[in-house]
Amino acid sequence: MTERGSASLLAVAVSVVVVVASLVATDIARMVDVRLKALAAADAAALAAAPLTIDGNPVAEATRFAQLNQARLVSCKCPVDPSPIVRWVTVVVEIPVDTWIIPARVVTAVANAEFDPLA
Numbered sequence: 001m002t003e004r005g006s007a008s009l010l011a012v013a014v015s016v017v018v019v020v021a022s023l024v025a026t027d028i029a030r031m032v033d034v035r036l037k038a039l040a041a042a043d044a045a046a047l048a049a050a051p052l053t054i055d056g057n058p059v060a061e062a063t064r065f066a067q068l069n070q071a072r073l074v075s076c077k078c079p080v081d082p083s084p085i086v087r088w089v090t091v092v093v094e095i096p097v098d099t100w101i102i103p104a105r106v107v108t109a110v111a112n113a114e115f116d117p118l119a
Contacts (some may be wrong), residue, residue, distance in 0.1 A: 041069030
């Protein structure tokens with residue numbers, strides 16, 4: 001038996017490993033990118049909802065800012081309070097991620113914002 005063609009098999013095997021590794025790296029990079037977008041969307045939504053008092057709708061504003069950042073608002077703990085006290089807003093957003101190898105996932109981000117009307 002000769003070793004003729006064994007270099008070709010090795011080259012094919014190495015090529016397959018490189019392609020799979022590239023796809024996994026692409027998926028990981030895509031998930032990191034979407035995670036950063038989700039964090040930005042959550043921050044924007046929380047900051048938009050925090051200063052609203054009885055005159056505005058903080059949930060609607062948080063939803064609007066989440067949608068502007070291609071995210072979906074999951075929850076908003078947005079107290080409506082016209083008093084001059086410090087308010088905390090907590091927002092949760094989701095963005096779906098399509099990947100090649102890693103099963104499709106939804107990336108979630110949480111953000112908090114504080115509004116101090118007397119500051």
